[in-house]
Amino acid sequence: MGIERTDQWLRDHFNDPLEICSRLKPLDKDKSESQFYQYLLSFGMYRPNRMTKDIYHNLLKDHIWQRVEHIFARYQKKWNGPDIPVYIFPFGKRRNSRSEMKGGVSFKEGMFLFLSPFYKDEKELEALFVHEYHHVCRLSRLDKPFQQYTLLDSLVMEGFAEYAVTKSCGDDYNANWVSRYSDKELRYYWERDVKKHLQTKRSEPLHDAILFGKGRYPDLLGYAIGYWLIENASKKKRLSIQDSFTIKSEDMLD
Structure with missing residues (x-):
């Protein structure tokens, strides 16, 4: 598992997020693709438009998928954490400052990072990852439905x-x-x-x-x-x- 190649999913299906969400169905079996997409939108998932397309291209230029992969490997080892899929998508909400141009949501079986190309300081990217991956680790170790x-x-x-x-x-x-x-x-x-x-x-x-x-x-x-x-x-x-x-x-x- 690890970092999913959502960069390729976006290349092929950027304008059809429901097609992308159909690949995510196992994470929430109670929701349809449309319902799950609406849920992800509330945490920062992109809507197809010129702004988010530009964000996607800038994430590619900044090698975000590779950078998150390195962070994931380090914390999985450090925390003895679960090997789960990590899904990276462009951040889609409008915010007043660059520091707010990010989001995430986690499940026991996987985590999402919604990013924009403002991570010149690697620690800022690491901080978002740490927050979301901690959720995954705690969910996986607590014996509670x-x-x-x-x-x-x-x-x-x-x-x-x-x-x-x-x-x-x-x-x-x-x-x-x-x-x-x-x-x-x-x-x-x-x-x-x-x-x-x-x-x-x-x-x-x-x-x-x-x-x-x-x-x-x-x-x-x-x-x-x-x-x-x-x-x-x-x-x-x-x-x-x-x-x-x-x-x-x-x-x-x-």
Whole structure:
């Protein structure tokens, strides 16, 4: 497995993303190609247009597929992680800054990176990979059906993934949501909005509303709360990267 040749898929089927998604069907058997494509779009998957075609060509020029392959080999060995397929596609959302021109989403069986050609600093590319691959490693080692995952599980999942970025790449490469809210603000939101809903299942709308920050909830609130929980826990007890793959979510509330 490893890095899938999505560069060739894009060469042959750039204007037909549903054809590309038909090759990804095993990752989510409950969704049609169209539904899965819509799901990927929410995380940064491209739409066929002139801008994303230019991004694709620039990714080729920057040898992104080969560069990610080297990063993958290093972390798979370092973390004794699973050998899963990695799918790279152009980033398709419009953002205000270059630092936001990337995204990703992970499953137990594979991961997606949505990239734009702004990775002159290799650590920036590595940081995105570390975050998403940490998800894969934790999902593969936790003995819990995905349907039973709760909001607490998701908070801890995101928090540990970005904690791995801190440890592997340094504070300078953390996502901007790590420092978006003050400690005082996070404590306020935790007490008012989050703590009472920790057992909300991921299939319930409230889960995504809090995690991603929708409606009355601030942007990416759950992500920020997740990192805050892990950071606070790490001040009380030493947390290694290997611990972060298997420790139970409930243990982060002690």
